[in-house]
Amino acid sequence: xxxxxxxxxxxxxxxxxxxxxxxxxxGEGADDATGPLLDKNNPIMQCFRQYALELDAKHxxxxxxxxxxxxxxxxxxxIIFLLHTIDPRKNNEAKVCEEAKNxxxxxxxxxxxxxAKELQGKDAYQYARAYTxxxxxxxxxxxxxxYSSGQDISDWQAIQRRLSYEQHPDPTxxxxxxxxxxNECESxxxxxxxxxxxxxxxxxxxxxVLGLGDLSGEVMRKxxxxxxxxxxxxxxxxCRFLQDLYRGFVSVSSARSREFSHKMSTMRQSLLKSxxxxxxxxxxxxxxxxxxxxxxxxxxxxxxxxxxxxxAAGGDDDEGVFF
Numbered sequence: 001x002x003x004x005x006x007x008x009x010x011x012x013x014x015x016x017x018x019x020x021x022x023x024x025x026x027g028e029g030a031d032d033a034t035g036p037l038l039d040k041n042n043p044i045m046q047c048f049r050q051y052a053l054e055l056d057a058k059h060x061x062x063x064x065x066x067x068x069x070x071x072x073x074x075x076x077x078x079i080i081f082l083l084h085t086i087d088p089r090k091n092n093e094a095k096v097c098e099e100a101k102n103x104x105x106x107x108x109x110x111x112x113x114x115x116a117k118e119l120q121g122k123d124a125y126q127y128a129r130a131y132t133x134x135x136x137x138x139x140x141x142x143x144x145x146x147y148s149s150g151q152d153i154s155d156w157q158a159i160q161r162r163l164s165y166e167q168h169p170d171p172t173x174x175x176x177x178x179x180x181x182x183n184e185c186e187s188x189x190x191x192x193x194x195x196x197x198x199x200x201x202x203x204x205x206x207x208x209v210l211g212l213g214d215l216s217g218e219v220m221r222k223x224x225x226x227x228x229x230x231x232x233x234x235x236x237x238x239c240r241f242l243q244d245l246y247r248g249f250v251s252v253s254s255a256r257s258r259e260f261s262h263k264m265s266t267m268r269q270s271l272l273k274s275x276x277x278x279x280x281x282x283x284x285x286x287x288x289x290x291x292x293x294x295x296x297x298x299x300x301x302x303x304x305x306x307x308x309x310x311x312a313a314g315g316d317d318d319e320g321v322f323f
Contacts (some may be wrong), residue, residue: 004255014209016145016189024169025296027301031195037303042067042161054176055071058059058126059125061118061122062127063128063309064114064118064133065115065118065119065127065130066130066131068111068112068114068115068118068131068134069130069131069132069133069135070134071111071134072107072111072112072131072137072138073133073134073137074133075103075106075107075111075137076107076134076137076138076140076141077137077141078103079100079103079104079141079145080140080141080144080218082099082100082103083096083097083141083144083145083148083218084218084221084222084225086230088146088229088231089229093148093149096279097145097148098150100141100145100148101145101149104141104142104145107138108162108163111134112163112201113165114198114202115131116163116164116165116199116200116201117199119199119201120204124200124201126201128202128204128242130200132204132207134266135201135203135204135207136210136211136214137211137214139159139207139208139211139212139214139215140210140211140214140218141211141213142154142159143211143212143215144215144218144219147219147241148222153212155204156205156208158205159203159208160200160203160273163197163201163203164199164200164201165198165199165200174239206255206257206259206260208245208257209249209263209265210259210260211300212245213249213260213263213264213266213267214263215245216242216245216246216266216267216270216271218264218288219241219242219245220239220242220270220271220273220274221240222234222238223235223238223239223273223277223278224275226238227277227281232281235274235277235278235281236278236281238274239271239274239275239277239278242267242270243271245267246268246271248266249263249264249267250264
Protein backbone atom coordinates (compact mmCIF):
# COMPACT_ATOMS: atom_id res chain seq x y z
CA UNK A 1 0.00 0.00 0.00
CA UNK A 2 2.81 2.39 0.92
CA UNK A 3 4.56 1.50 -2.30
CA UNK A 4 1.51 2.44 -4.30
CA UNK A 5 1.28 5.70 -2.41
CA UNK A 6 4.92 6.49 -3.34
CA UNK A 7 4.19 5.76 -6.96
CA UNK A 8 1.22 8.07 -6.79
CA UNK A 9 3.40 10.87 -5.45
CA UNK A 10 5.90 10.43 -8.27
CA UNK A 11 3.16 10.48 -10.88
CA UNK A 12 2.96 13.79 -12.78
CA UNK A 13 -0.23 14.61 -14.50
CA UNK A 14 -0.10 16.00 -18.05
CA UNK A 15 -1.63 19.23 -16.84
CA UNK A 16 0.98 19.73 -14.12
CA UNK A 17 4.23 21.59 -14.20
CA UNK A 18 6.13 20.85 -17.39
CA UNK A 19 3.09 19.21 -18.98
CA UNK A 20 1.40 20.04 -22.20
CA UNK A 21 -1.78 21.43 -20.66
CA UNK A 22 -5.31 20.25 -21.15
CA UNK A 23 -6.60 19.76 -24.63
CA UNK A 24 -10.11 19.83 -25.90
CA UNK A 25 -11.55 17.33 -28.26
CA UNK A 26 -10.52 19.37 -31.30
CA GLY A 27 -7.28 20.73 -29.84
CA GLU A 28 -8.91 23.94 -28.62
CA GLY A 29 -6.81 26.02 -26.19
CA ALA A 30 -3.49 24.84 -27.59
CA ASP A 31 -0.83 27.61 -27.74
CA ASP A 32 1.17 28.16 -30.86
CA ALA A 33 4.88 27.37 -30.56
CA THR A 34 5.86 30.75 -31.95
CA GLY A 35 3.70 32.72 -29.50
CA PRO A 36 0.98 35.23 -30.26
CA LEU A 37 1.55 37.69 -33.09
CA LEU A 38 2.21 41.32 -32.10
CA ASP A 39 0.26 44.09 -33.63
CA LYS A 40 2.62 46.46 -35.44
CA ASN A 41 0.09 49.26 -35.16
CA ASN A 42 0.08 49.00 -31.38
CA PRO A 43 0.85 52.46 -29.88
CA ILE A 44 3.29 50.94 -27.39
CA MET A 45 5.23 49.23 -30.17
CA GLN A 46 5.38 52.47 -32.12
CA CYS A 47 6.70 54.31 -29.07
CA PHE A 48 9.51 51.80 -28.55
CA ARG A 49 10.42 51.95 -32.23
CA GLN A 50 10.74 55.71 -31.85
CA TYR A 51 12.91 55.23 -28.76
CA ALA A 52 15.17 52.87 -30.70
CA LEU A 53 15.61 55.42 -33.48
CA GLU A 54 16.46 58.16 -30.99
CA LEU A 55 19.03 55.98 -29.21
CA ASP A 56 20.66 54.96 -32.50
CA ALA A 57 20.89 58.61 -33.55
CA LYS A 58 22.40 59.53 -30.19
CA HIS A 59 25.02 56.77 -30.38
CA UNK A 60 25.96 57.73 -33.95
CA UNK A 61 26.31 61.37 -32.94
CA UNK A 62 28.44 60.35 -29.96
CA UNK A 63 30.81 58.36 -32.18
CA UNK A 64 31.14 61.24 -34.64
CA UNK A 65 32.08 63.58 -31.79
CA UNK A 66 34.63 61.04 -30.51
CA UNK A 67 36.22 60.93 -33.95
CA UNK A 68 36.51 64.73 -34.02
CA UNK A 69 38.00 64.64 -30.53
CA UNK A 70 40.67 62.18 -31.65
CA UNK A 71 41.59 64.41 -34.57
CA UNK A 72 41.86 67.37 -32.18
CA UNK A 73 44.10 65.37 -29.84
CA UNK A 74 46.46 64.31 -32.62
CA UNK A 75 46.73 67.79 -34.12
CA UNK A 76 47.21 69.40 -30.69
CA UNK A 77 50.12 67.08 -29.92
CA UNK A 78 51.70 67.97 -33.24
CA ILE A 79 51.35 71.68 -32.48
CA ILE A 80 53.03 71.15 -29.10
CA PHE A 81 55.93 69.31 -30.73
CA LEU A 82 56.19 72.14 -33.25
CA LEU A 83 56.41 74.78 -30.51
CA HIS A 84 59.23 72.85 -28.84
CA THR A 85 61.34 73.37 -31.97
CA ILE A 86 61.72 77.09 -31.18
CA ASP A 87 65.44 77.78 -30.90
CA PRO A 88 66.81 81.30 -30.39
CA ARG A 89 70.07 80.24 -32.02
CA LYS A 90 68.16 79.56 -35.25
CA ASN A 91 65.98 82.69 -34.88
CA ASN A 92 62.84 80.73 -35.88
CA GLU A 93 60.43 81.88 -33.16
CA ALA A 94 58.25 84.05 -35.42
CA LYS A 95 58.02 81.41 -38.13
CA VAL A 96 57.12 78.58 -35.74
CA CYS A 97 54.55 80.65 -33.86
CA GLU A 98 52.88 81.74 -37.09
CA GLU A 99 52.57 78.14 -38.27
CA ALA A 100 51.20 77.05 -34.89
CA LYS A 101 48.65 79.88 -34.99
CA ASN A 102 47.41 78.84 -38.44
CA UNK A 103 47.01 75.23 -37.33
CA UNK A 104 45.11 76.28 -34.22
CA UNK A 105 42.79 78.41 -36.33
CA UNK A 106 42.21 75.39 -38.57
CA UNK A 107 41.07 73.42 -35.52
CA UNK A 108 38.58 76.17 -34.69
CA UNK A 109 37.23 76.20 -38.23
CA UNK A 110 37.02 72.46 -38.87
CA UNK A 111 36.93 70.03 -35.94
CA UNK A 112 35.38 72.29 -33.32
CA UNK A 113 32.84 73.64 -35.77
CA UNK A 114 31.85 70.06 -36.60
CA UNK A 115 31.32 69.31 -32.90
CA ALA A 116 29.30 72.53 -32.52
CA LYS A 117 26.98 71.48 -35.34
CA GLU A 118 26.50 68.07 -33.75
CA LEU A 119 25.63 69.66 -30.38
CA GLN A 120 23.27 72.28 -31.74
CA GLY A 121 19.86 71.83 -30.14
CA LYS A 122 21.15 68.98 -27.93
CA ASP A 123 22.13 68.67 -24.29
CA ALA A 124 25.87 69.26 -24.44
CA TYR A 125 26.51 67.62 -21.07
CA GLN A 126 25.31 64.26 -22.41
CA TYR A 127 28.21 64.33 -24.88
CA ALA A 128 30.81 66.00 -22.66
CA ARG A 129 32.82 62.82 -22.11
CA ALA A 130 33.05 62.28 -25.87
CA TYR A 131 35.38 65.24 -26.40
CA THR A 132 36.86 65.95 -22.95
CA UNK A 133 40.25 64.41 -23.82
CA UNK A 134 40.54 66.38 -27.04
CA UNK A 135 39.47 69.57 -25.28
CA UNK A 136 42.11 69.22 -22.57
CA UNK A 137 44.83 68.55 -25.15
CA UNK A 138 43.69 71.55 -27.17
CA UNK A 139 43.75 73.82 -24.09
CA UNK A 140 47.30 72.65 -23.43
CA UNK A 141 48.37 73.40 -27.01
CA UNK A 142 46.55 76.74 -27.19
CA UNK A 143 47.90 78.05 -23.89
CA UNK A 144 51.40 76.78 -24.70
CA UNK A 145 51.27 78.72 -27.97
CA UNK A 146 50.28 81.86 -26.09
CA TYR A 147 53.04 81.30 -23.55
CA SER A 148 55.69 80.64 -26.21
CA SER A 149 54.70 83.70 -28.23
CA GLY A 150 54.77 86.00 -25.20
CA GLN A 151 51.01 86.54 -24.96
CA ASP A 152 48.84 86.49 -21.88
CA ILE A 153 47.09 83.21 -21.12
CA SER A 154 43.42 83.44 -22.10
CA ASP A 155 40.83 82.77 -19.47
CA TRP A 156 37.99 80.28 -19.67
CA GLN A 157 35.39 82.74 -20.94
CA ALA A 158 37.63 84.03 -23.74
CA ILE A 159 38.16 80.53 -25.12
CA GLN A 160 34.45 79.77 -24.73
CA ARG A 161 33.66 82.77 -26.92
CA ARG A 162 36.06 81.43 -29.55
CA LEU A 163 34.14 78.16 -29.50
CA SER A 164 30.80 79.87 -30.28
CA TYR A 165 29.72 80.07 -33.91
CA GLU A 166 27.00 82.14 -35.53
CA GLN A 167 24.74 80.16 -37.84
CA HIS A 168 23.64 82.09 -40.92
CA PRO A 169 20.84 80.87 -43.23
CA ASP A 170 21.70 79.49 -46.65
CA PRO A 171 21.00 82.23 -49.25
CA THR A 172 20.45 79.65 -52.00
CA UNK A 173 17.71 77.91 -50.05
CA UNK A 174 14.17 78.68 -51.20
CA UNK A 175 11.66 79.89 -48.65
CA UNK A 176 9.07 77.30 -47.63
CA UNK A 177 5.40 77.84 -48.27
CA UNK A 178 3.37 79.72 -45.72
CA UNK A 179 1.89 77.48 -43.00
CA UNK A 180 -1.85 77.08 -42.88
CA UNK A 181 -2.45 77.05 -39.14
CA UNK A 182 -0.90 78.56 -36.02
CA ASN A 183 0.90 75.40 -34.89
CA GLU A 184 2.74 75.07 -38.16
CA CYS A 185 3.62 78.77 -37.98
CA GLU A 186 5.15 78.36 -34.52
CA SER A 187 7.14 75.28 -35.55
CA UNK A 188 8.46 77.06 -38.65
CA UNK A 189 9.50 80.05 -36.56
CA UNK A 190 11.34 77.78 -34.11
CA UNK A 191 13.19 76.07 -36.96
CA UNK A 192 14.18 79.43 -38.40
CA UNK A 193 15.52 80.61 -35.05
CA UNK A 194 17.40 77.33 -34.65
CA UNK A 195 19.00 77.79 -38.06
CA UNK A 196 20.03 81.37 -37.34
CA UNK A 197 21.05 80.65 -33.74
CA UNK A 198 24.45 80.09 -32.19
CA UNK A 199 26.23 76.74 -32.31
CA UNK A 200 28.58 76.29 -29.39
CA UNK A 201 31.03 73.74 -28.04
CA UNK A 202 30.58 73.63 -24.29
CA UNK A 203 33.93 74.17 -22.55
CA UNK A 204 33.61 72.91 -19.00
CA UNK A 205 35.67 74.78 -16.38
CA UNK A 206 37.18 71.49 -15.20
CA UNK A 207 38.49 70.71 -18.69
CA UNK A 208 40.06 74.17 -18.87
CA VAL A 209 41.75 73.74 -15.48
CA LEU A 210 43.04 70.27 -16.35
CA GLY A 211 44.42 71.58 -19.63
CA LEU A 212 46.29 74.26 -17.71
CA GLY A 213 47.66 71.53 -15.47
CA ASP A 214 49.11 69.79 -18.52
CA LEU A 215 50.75 73.07 -19.54
CA SER A 216 53.14 72.74 -16.59
CA GLY A 217 54.85 69.74 -18.16
CA GLU A 218 55.53 71.60 -21.39
CA VAL A 219 56.92 74.62 -19.55
CA MET A 220 59.18 72.30 -17.56
CA ARG A 221 60.56 70.82 -20.81
CA LYS A 222 61.04 74.33 -22.17
CA UNK A 223 62.99 75.20 -19.04
CA UNK A 224 65.34 72.25 -19.48
CA UNK A 225 65.76 72.96 -23.20
CA UNK A 226 66.60 76.58 -22.38
CA UNK A 227 69.44 75.40 -20.16
CA UNK A 228 70.80 73.24 -22.96
CA UNK A 229 70.74 76.13 -25.41
CA UNK A 230 72.56 78.47 -23.02
CA UNK A 231 69.57 80.66 -22.05
CA UNK A 232 70.10 80.69 -18.31
CA UNK A 233 67.81 83.65 -17.63
CA UNK A 234 64.91 81.89 -19.34
CA UNK A 235 65.15 79.02 -16.86
CA UNK A 236 64.29 81.33 -13.99
CA UNK A 237 61.40 82.89 -15.95
CA UNK A 238 59.89 79.48 -16.64
CA CYS A 239 60.38 78.41 -13.04
CA ARG A 240 58.64 81.51 -11.69
CA PHE A 241 55.71 80.90 -14.02
CA LEU A 242 55.40 77.33 -12.73
CA GLN A 243 55.51 78.58 -9.16
CA ASP A 244 52.69 81.03 -9.82
CA LEU A 245 50.67 78.34 -11.60
CA TYR A 246 51.16 75.86 -8.78
CA ARG A 247 50.24 78.52 -6.23
CA GLY A 248 46.98 79.11 -8.05
CA PHE A 249 46.18 75.40 -8.14
CA VAL A 250 46.91 75.01 -4.44
CA SER A 251 44.49 77.83 -3.64
CA VAL A 252 41.62 75.84 -5.16
CA SER A 253 40.08 73.98 -2.24
CA SER A 254 36.64 73.06 -3.60
CA ALA A 255 37.67 70.90 -6.57
CA ARG A 256 36.60 67.36 -5.72
CA SER A 257 37.99 65.53 -8.69
CA ARG A 258 40.35 62.61 -8.89
CA GLU A 259 41.86 63.97 -12.10
CA PHE A 260 42.51 67.34 -10.43
CA SER A 261 44.47 65.64 -7.63
CA HIS A 262 46.48 63.72 -10.20
CA LYS A 263 47.27 66.93 -12.08
CA MET A 264 48.39 68.52 -8.84
CA SER A 265 50.86 65.71 -8.22
CA THR A 266 52.21 65.91 -11.78
CA MET A 267 52.52 69.69 -11.58
CA ARG A 268 54.47 69.45 -8.34
CA GLN A 269 56.96 67.07 -9.96
CA SER A 270 57.40 69.44 -12.92
CA LEU A 271 57.93 72.34 -10.54
CA LEU A 272 60.55 70.43 -8.55
CA LYS A 273 62.45 69.58 -11.72
CA SER A 274 62.46 73.22 -12.82
CA UNK A 275 63.58 74.39 -9.38
CA UNK A 276 66.37 71.83 -9.41
CA UNK A 277 67.58 73.20 -12.74
CA UNK A 278 67.58 76.74 -11.37
CA UNK A 279 69.34 75.56 -8.22
CA UNK A 280 72.14 73.93 -10.22
CA UNK A 281 72.51 77.04 -12.34
CA UNK A 282 72.69 79.24 -9.24
CA UNK A 283 75.21 77.03 -7.44
CA UNK A 284 77.42 76.05 -10.37
CA UNK A 285 76.92 79.18 -12.42
CA UNK A 286 76.30 79.26 -16.13
CA UNK A 287 79.40 77.26 -16.99
CA UNK A 288 77.57 74.08 -17.83
CA UNK A 289 75.24 75.86 -20.23
CA UNK A 290 78.12 77.61 -21.98
CA UNK A 291 80.10 74.40 -22.34
CA UNK A 292 77.11 72.51 -23.59
CA UNK A 293 76.25 75.10 -26.22
CA UNK A 294 79.75 75.51 -27.70
CA UNK A 295 81.21 73.11 -30.19
CA UNK A 296 84.61 72.95 -28.49
CA UNK A 297 83.07 72.54 -25.07
CA UNK A 298 85.51 69.97 -23.78
CA UNK A 299 88.49 72.09 -24.83
CA UNK A 300 86.99 75.09 -23.09
CA UNK A 301 86.47 73.01 -19.99
CA UNK A 302 90.12 71.89 -20.01
CA UNK A 303 91.32 75.45 -20.53
CA UNK A 304 89.12 76.78 -17.73
CA UNK A 305 90.19 74.07 -15.31
CA UNK A 306 93.91 74.41 -16.11
CA UNK A 307 93.80 78.19 -15.64
CA UNK A 308 92.22 77.76 -12.22
CA UNK A 309 94.87 75.25 -11.19
CA UNK A 310 97.67 77.52 -12.43
CA UNK A 311 96.39 80.44 -10.40
CA ALA A 312 96.09 78.25 -7.31
CA ALA A 313 99.72 77.04 -7.70
CA GLY A 314 101.13 80.54 -8.01
CA GLY A 315 101.60 80.54 -11.76
CA ASP A 316 103.58 77.26 -12.04
CA ASP A 317 102.51 74.68 -14.56
CA ASP A 318 100.68 71.75 -13.09
CA GLU A 319 101.55 68.18 -14.01
CA GLY A 320 98.01 67.30 -15.00
CA VAL A 321 94.31 67.94 -14.62
CA PHE A 322 92.30 65.73 -12.35
CA PHE A 323 88.56 65.47 -12.63
